Amino acid sequence: MSFSSYDFCPVRGDLYSKPSSRSITKTVRSVGKIVAILGFSGKGRIEAESYESMMAEKPVRKRRKSGDEIRTTIVNAATRIVMEQGAARMTLADVAKAAGISKGGLLHYFASKDALIRAMITAGLDSFEEKTTAMIASDPTPGSYLRAYITTSFPAERADDIAAAMIAGIATDPDLLADYAVESTKWSDRLRDDGLDYLHAEVIRLAVDGLYFNEAIGLPPLSLPDRAEFLKRLIAMTRVSAEVQR
Missing domain, CATH: 1.10.357 (Tetracycline Repressor; domain 2)
Incomplete structure (x- = not known):
């Protein structure tokens, strides 16, 4: 039995095991992480707000547009193109690009150029x-x-x-x-x-x-x-x- 890893406790009157420097380092690091996360104040209070704000920081999902909103976006894009280039030169591909959607997405709402023109007039x-x-x-x-x-x-x-x-x-x-x-x-x-x-x-x-x-x-x-x-x-x-x- 080696006493180098033990020390005498004058309070209890017996020997106790001394923590190794490695375990002390790990403990300090763990405590440091807790302090960093919870944010102890100088008076020893835990500032829980910092922790709560960290936990609340989640990616914000963009609200998906409704079908009516998408239709309005398409019609407005088509109107701008007709105003600039004329109805004869308007193509569904150009309208889709101006509206920020795929041509297939546009066709989901307006099956043809005539259908889109009808919506514009309405x-x-x-x-x-x-x-x-x-x-x-x-x-x-x-x-x-x-x-x-x-x-x-x-x-x-x-x-x-x-x-x-x-x-x-x-x-x-x-x-x-x-x-x-x-x-x-x-x-x-x-x-x-x-x-x-x-x-x-x-x-x-x-x-x-x-x-x-x-x-x-x-x-x-x-x-x-x-x-x-x-x-x-x-x-x-x-x-x-x-x-x-x-």
Whole structure:
């Protein structure tokens, strides 16, 4: 028996085994890891917040888009391409790339280019309705709907290629033409409650549609000054009609 690895304990009055330097080193290291993880404060308190925050740091999963969100992303991408390049040059591959999805993913939602154009036109009609409704809310006077109709129909200097896509879609898709006819009937019905002489209001609306479709199919346009004056006079006619009604 070797006493080199033992020492005398004056309290108990016997020998006890001395820990080796290797075991001391391992113990110190273990304690050091615990301190590092739990974070002992200078007063000996355990700062559990540090440990909890470490455990809470987990990878955040991105929320998956819903089907409706993906459809909207695709339609918006297609709209941008048509605005920049024209409906004839739009390809499904380009739309998929712009939307950040595969072509196969796009085809899951829109089986053909015609289906996508149809969705674009439907979205355009919905947007038109939202914009006119918002404008009416800020103009409670007679003729407000017709003025909103005129202004919303011509948000830019010229009718854009979305209008051209609408023309093409209506001409080749009977279902889309039927949908457009329903919307047109709604527009006419709203004119009856717009506080103006109905036929006078219809003359103005059909003039608006004439200019819109004239630009959409690429017929020789009015000069920009004449176009601006044309729209200005149509707006003025909505107020004249309101005066006549009084």
